[in-house]
Amino acid sequence: VTSETEFIAALRGLAADPAARGLLDDAAVLELGGPTLVLTHDMIVEGVHFLPGDPPGDVAWKLVAVNLSDLAAKGARPVGALLGYSLAGDDEWDRAFVAGLKTALHDFGLALLGGDTVALPPGAPRMLGMTALGTAPGAVPSRAGALPGDHLWVTGTLGDAGAGLRALRGTLAGGEALVERYRNPRPRLEAGQRLVWLISAMMDVSDGLLIDASRMAAASGVLLSIDLSLAPLSEEYRRAVGDDLEARLAAATAGDDYELLFSASAGNGAGILALADEIGVPMSRIGAVEAGEGLRLDDAGTPVPLPDSLGWEHGRSKS
Amino acid sequence: VTSETEFIAALRGLAADPAARGLLDDAAVLELGGPTLVLTHDMIVEGVHFLPGDPPGDVAWKLVAVNLSDLAAKGARPVGALLGYSLAGDDEWDRAFVAGLKTALHDFGLALLGGDTVALPPGAPRMLGMTALGTAPGAVPSRAGALPGDHLWVTGTLGDAGAGLRALRGTLAGGEALVERYRNPRPRLEAGQRLVWLISAMMDVSDGLLIDASRMAAASGVLLSIDLSLAPLSEEYRRAVGDDLEARLAAATAGDDYELLFSASAGNGAGILALADEIGVPMSRIGAVEAGEGLRLDDAGTPVPLPDSLGWEHGRSKS
Numbered sequence: 001v002t003s004e005t006e007f008i009a010a011l012r013g014l015a016a017d018p019a020a021r022g023l024l025d026d027a028a029v030l031e032l033g034g035p036t037l038v039l040t041h042d043m044i045v046e047g048v049h050f051l052p053g054d055p056p057g058d059v060a061w062k063l064v065a066v067n068l069s070d071l072a073a074k075g076a077r078p079v080g081a082l083l084g085y086s087l088a089g090d091d092e093w094d095r096a097f098v099a100g101l102k103t104a105l106h107d108f109g110l111a112l113l114g115g116d117t118v119a120l121p122p123g124a125p126r127m128l129g130m131t132a133l134g135t136a137p138g139a140v141p142s143r144a145g146a147l148p149g150d151h152l153w154v155t156g157t158l159g160d161a162g163a164g165l166r167a168l169r170g171t172l173a174g175g176e177a178l179v180e181r182y183r184n185p186r187p188r189l190e191a192g193q194r195l196v197w198l199i200s201a202m203m204d205v206s207d208g209l210l211i212d213a214s215r216m217a218a219a220s221g222v223l224l225s226i227d228l229s230l231a232p233l234s235e236e237y238r239r240a241v242g243d244d245l246e247a248r249l250a251a252a253t254a255g256d257d258y259e260l261l262f263s264a265s266a267g268n269g270a271g272i273l274a275l276a277d278e279i280g281v282p283m284s285r286i287g288a289v290e291a292g293e294g295l296r297l298d299d300a301g302t303p304v305p306l307p308d309s310l311g312w313e314h315g316r317s318k319s
Numbered sequence: 320v321t322s323e324t325e326f327i328a329a330l331r332g333l334a335a336d337p338a339a340r341g342l343l344d345d346a347a348v349l350e351l352g353g354p355t356l357v358l359t360h361d362m363i364v365e366g367v368h369f370l371p372g373d374p375p376g377d378v379a380w381k382l383v384a385v386n387l388s389d390l391a392a393k394g395a396r397p398v399g400a401l402l403g404y405s406l407a408g409d410d411e412w413d414r415a416f417v418a419g420l421k422t423a424l425h426d427f428g429l430a431l432l433g434g435d436t437v438a439l440p441p442g443a444p445r446m447l448g449m450t451a452l453g454t455a456p457g458a459v460p461s462r463a464g465a466l467p468g469d470h471l472w473v474t475g476t477l478g479d480a481g482a483g484l485r486a487l488r489g490t491l492a493g494g495e496a497l498v499e500r501y502r503n504p505r506p507r508l509e510a511g512q513r514l515v516w517l518i519s520a521m522m523d524v525s526d527g528l529l530i531d532a533s534r535m536a537a538a539s540g541v542l543l544s545i546d547l548s549l550a551p552l553s554e555e556y557r558r559a560v561g562d563d564l565e566a567r568l569a570a571a572t573a574g575d576d577y578e579l580l581f582s583a584s585a586g587n588g589a590g591i592l593a594l595a596d597e598i599g600v601p602m603s604r605i606g607a608v609e610a611g612e613g614l615r616l617d618d619a620g621t622p623v624p625l626p627d628s629l630g631w632e633h634g635r636s637k638s
Contacts, residue, residue, distance in 0.1 A: 003408075003413070004436065004438065006410070007406060007417070010413075010417045011404075011417060011420075011431065011434075011436075014417070014431045015430070015431040015432070016430075017399065017430035017431070017432065019399060019432050020399075020431060020432045020433055023431075023433060023434075025433075028401065028432035030398070030399065030452075032353050032354050032356075032398065033352075033353035033354055034351050034352035034353020034354065035351050035353065037356075039450075039452070040433065041401035041402070041403055041433060041434045041435050041448070042435045043403045043405070043435045043448065044437075045405070045439060045440070045443075048438060049437070079349070079351065080336065080338060080339075080347070082347065082358060082359075083360070084403065084448045085326075085330075086364070087322070087323055087326060091325070094322070098333070101330075101333060102332075102333050105333055111335075111338060111339065112330065112333045112334040112339060112342075113338050113339045113358060114334075114339055114342060114344075114346060114347040114358065114359065114360060115330075115342075116361045116362045117327060117330075118363075118364050118368070118446075119323065119367060120364060120444070120446075121365075121366045121444055124443055124444050124446075125439070125440055125443050127405065127437075127439075127443075129362065129403045129435075131358075131401055133349075133358070
């Protein structure tokens with residue numbers, strides 16, 4: 001038990017309102033009359049969630065994208081955002097950030113509603129926060145709805161951003177497209193909105209497939225069985241990292257994917273594949289939901305022990 | 320023009336949605352059907368907005384209070400909050416923060432809805448953010464409604480928190496009650512909710528009466544004339560600082576008051592005083608709204624030049 005886990009548990013004790021979903025979901029879901037509100041807040045810290053050398057415009061994009069990924073996971077339509085910005089005394093950086101923010105707001109049709117700007121003490125790392133607000137058409141998927149017999153699915157490909165980060169750090173050769181996936185994640189907003197009617201549980205994959213799947217398993221009170229041979233890998237990933245079991249395990253434990261993980265009844269498989277085809281977002285069946293608890297891994301039928309680290313546990317705890 | 324001012328101006332260019340109120344108000348006001356939503360986000364940084372030695376429970380209280388003060392200024396009823404928390408590796412501090420947060424949430428009837436917890440790099444100052452969401456009964460006062468002929472009012476007393484900070488820093492003798500005002504500000508929620516029907520413009524006083532009044536003057540396109548002899552001072556403030564013109568100017572330029580500044584038509588004066596009496600919150604008429612722009616100061620009729628600093632311009636820009 002880390003002190004971070006303890007802290008989150010203590011916060012959870014304060015979050016009795018049903019809208020908080022026990023701080024166990026991607027977002028808060030609030031019914032005040034009118035449309036259902038979906039609210040999420042994410043922070044990113046220089047040196048932890050982004051690199052000091054990352055282009056400021058990409059940092060802005062990422063801040064928006066990680067928040068919208070939470071809305072996507074709840075099938076919500078983005079409405080607006082509040083920005084918490086820290087000035088570190090570098091005007092050029094700030095200008096480039098605003099330019100990137102403008103692009104992201106425009107691309108996602110997101111209104112900048114307000115926020116706060118603070119000056120940092122000299123030498124302090126930048127710390128940026130965003131609150132995003134969206135509306136949902138009705139029922140809002142939670143992490144807790146997976147049922148034994150359901151299938152487990154994931155959108156897109158896994159591990160690209162993690163490999164991109166390794167490329168940036170110089171521990172992996174090549175991988176320009178992978179770096180792009182790290183710097184410019186694309187939240188699966190349309191997929192999330194369209195999937196709402198087909199799924200039983202949904203969340204975004206931000207800290208790594210395995211750790212996020214373990215959170216869905218815990219929230220739903222089920223066992224998730226994942227066949228690593230079905231983990232979707234991009235061409236670029238295969239080229240740069242490979243596609244053996246080790247490469248698949250790396251992809252399944254890397255963070256920053258911002259794909260959607262969801263469970264759905266077996267009968268909805270055809271509908272999901274048709275949707276994937278219609279909107280041009282790959283959706284791959286990677287496992288099954290069973291009675292029990294936790295995760296079970298195999299590689300095309302051969303049991304695989306759980307790795308020591310299931311993903312990125314430190315530095316970020318979504319609540 | 321500071322780089323911070325430039326940055327805010329650049330952000331303003333991105334905030335075209337009417338709900339953003341041009342980033343010139345205390346909060347965003349959003350109509351999505353159902354009740355009117357009021358949203359605000361504030362950040363506080365260790366060493367800038369609170370002292371490293373401040374009790375963590377008081378820091379939690381302050382984070383909640385500064386956000387709720389923005390809701391109070393819009394006459395909104397608090398609904399819930401999202402917390403952005405940074406772990407600096409001191410479990411005891413974190414536990415005390417949670418205890419203080421619990422007290423504040425309970426006292427204000429505020430639901431903790433969600434948020435994000437991040438780990439800081441070693442040595443980085445704590446940086447805490449909160450987004451508060453409230454609902455408003457209907458019309459939401461802005462800073463822009465003051466009309467020539469209106470009177471200018473303020474709740475409570477001014478300068479106490481600023482004097483408390485000086486006491487904490489050892490540059491002012493005595494002042495325990497003043498330190499309490501610095502550490503445990505009380506947002507004027509009931510006053511704000513009840514005043515909505517009586518006022519023409521309203522905002523909270525967070526950076527200092529004069530600088531905040533100058534913002535109201537700019538937003539409303541009027542001149543605000545303030546008689547410093549009418550600035551309400553507490554007994555404790557008079558004892559510790561005095562009540563000559565210098566003391567009044569200090570009170571009018573100190574930050575962290577979290578009182579409400581509002582304009583109202585002359586005919587509503589009796590109603591305002593009756594409300595003040597009913598809810599036990601002092602409300603003092605301190606000046607008048609005139610055609611023109613900016614601020615004009617006097618001391619019981621004797622003109623007073625504007626001081627070089629109208630308040631706390633750096634370290635925080637609300638938008």
